[in-house]
Amino acid sequence: MSAPTADAAVARPTSPSATTPSAAGDPITAAVHAAAGAAKAAARVLARQTTTTKNGVLLAAADELLARTAEILAANAEDIDRARASGTADSLLDRLRLTEARVGAIADGLRQVATLPDPVGDVVTGKTLPNGLMLRQVRVPLGVIGMVYEARPNVTVDAFGIALKSGNAVVLRGSSSAALSNAALVGILREVLTRAGLPADVVSLLSSDDRASVTALIRARGLVDVVIPRGGAGLIEAVVRDATVPTIETGTGNCHVYVAASADLDVAESIVVNSKTRRPSVCNTAETVLIDAAVADVALPRLVSALQAHGVVIHGDEPGMEPAGDADWSDEYLSLDIAVKVVAGIDEAIAHIDRYGTGHTEAVVTTDLAVASEFTERVDAAAVMVNASTAFTDGEQFGFGAEIGISTQKLHARGPMGLPELTSTKWIVWGQGQTRP
């Protein structure tokens, strides 16, 4: 059972120097198209499975991952050794590392998805037309989801679980640094599917040896229904720019907290500190604080010293700060750094957010109802918070139970994406021979 699977759809990493031309019709593109085509056929089968069957697979996968923890950790140790040998930073090694506890958490994640409502088959709306036609708009799976993502191997299993529950096949293109871990995980998941009588191609893993497999995946129109990139801003931008398959942009969060003139400064302090320091490396962390000039005399030193007490480095144009350039306003730090700017009022705050924000989460701290209303109405973002930490933008916090990412685009889904966001709809129309005059 612990021998490497020979299954062709689970890519085994070869020499890291192996590269292949990426022209259409080349072996990499052909392999991606074969995997996506197989996924499409598998998706057709999966779409017709009951919730009970899908939940059974999720629970069986959780059990099997736990039972084979040693095998998974051995593969992961090899990834870690390679990464360390190639000089990878400790923080990245930590993202890559699996432990017994982390495998347990991954299995728990699958069990949790099994408890969530199945969106497939939900009737979104329906009506009977004057001519007697009965219309129902029913949730159906999207079909095949392509995932392009970076180091964390837990994403491999999370994506499988959420996709399976929502009736979708998933084609994974993970990081080359996690290639062995991902192959071990996907190999186990495919075995579980086969044992349950479902097509193994409900999940497959592309080779991560060459960027050409990313390009082929994101351009496989007709085979892949949506591509979801998860990773840094560079990865997401490249995928969205080059894709011909529809994409959902996720996770780039240049989030702001605007401390208005009317702010309760106790609230401002706890929200700014929580928004920045709770988990600085995730997308909902605050990257810039905008302080209204009317309260800057008091608020600025207070917030700066509270942040500094938490080890945060302050960037900005005020005395004693690290001098800020355009990148300080436009880029995510994803670290214990924050940019601080004094603004003349709500108009300047919103103009700054319009210019530099990524449409993820924006927060205002205020006791003034008019300011709260204006901020929530005018700011264009997936989530707008009044007197609450930016850290709340999260599928689990919102009560979705599972999250495949946080969409920062306006089409299809905006904000945390749960299971319903991985479905489409179909109009089903029952008649008795009606024709249209």
Place this chain on the structure above:
Amino acid sequence: MSAPTADAAVARPTSPSATTPSAAGDPITAAVHAAAGAAKAAARVLARQTTTTKNGVLLAAADELLARTAEILAANAEDIDRARASGTADSLLDRLRLTEARVGAIADGLRQVATLPDPVGDVVTGKTLPNGLMLRQVRVPLGVIGMVYEARPNVTVDAFGIALKSGNAVVLRGSSSAALSNAALVGILREVLTRAGLPADVVSLLSSDDRASVTALIRARGLVDVVIPRGGAGLIEAVVRDATVPTIETGTGNCHVYVAASADLDVAESIVVNSKTRRPSVCNTAETVLIDAAVADVALPRLVSALQAHGVVIHGDEPGMEPAGDADWSDEYLSLDIAVKVVAGIDEAIAHIDRYGTGHTEAVVTTDLAVASEFTERVDAAAVMVNASTAFTDGEQFGFGAEIGISTQKLHARGPMGLPELTSTKWIVWGQGQTRP
């Protein structure tokens, strides 16, 4: 009042031979970016207008279009003369032609949109979390909609009306053959906006002299929120392939009617004839009939003769038909032609639809509940009809009141798109100082 508007954002056609390089930074791209940037600023203002204000603009626009019918018809006559001189077919001239009655219908369309519910501000869902945070998911406009479309000038005003009501600015790139008609219409609409105190840039018309303006529009990420192409399959495919702005595919309909073994042949005949002949040039017309072999002896001659009696040319592999090639199965005729195929049963019918269908509308004629259920469940299309004409897939028929197109993609919107399909959502979260543990 009837002088051509000098407004720079309404493009005036110049010599049809004028071309300009399409590199970034060229004058065409710069002009498109200027128009889209102005539209973005206008959209911010429009997003905050009340339903009453927007309805007032729609009614004023209807009045003004009627009052200036002569001016519109004069511009249209010039387009028609040019098109005729360049050898345009009569059927296309008819699509291009405006008459007093057609201008009246266009104005009526705006009045109808004024009667529809405004989706902006609708609360889609909401809840209070255990920690007291109050969440609302609220409908907001998408922002700036780019429309790329072919001949019919009525689309110019329809798109403006639907976009305005849903709070969106629209940047139009129409056909060069309708350039003067479109400029006259958009000039009037911009005057109405200005008179109402709204930014004229809520609607603007790009030059149609050069394809480079299409390319610039569909790649204006950050300025344009969605591009909707309306026209033939070639236009739609080119836009979707080259766009970096999210697109919504519309309107390509290679629709099938499957006459099952259990079909009531009276129902089959009326549905097949209606699906093909009601309006052969529109996307919901049937292009192929699949007849179950079990009833082909009776059904085939009956359906063929009924279709022929309506002037339909039959293509297929059976004796006496025009021989069918792959294009007969894969392309839309959009004319009084239909392909007919005998299939072994529902599996072959669905396999054929999977291979050649465009995911628009598929119909089954059957009296067998199991066949109806299986067909609706397995066929992957925006609309699946049981014992009803394919002609019913239409926003007005579905009760939406207005339609900006029929989406054949799975993301964001699928099937007829009304006003809510032109919105996104925003999570608004009200707290009392909550931070996340």
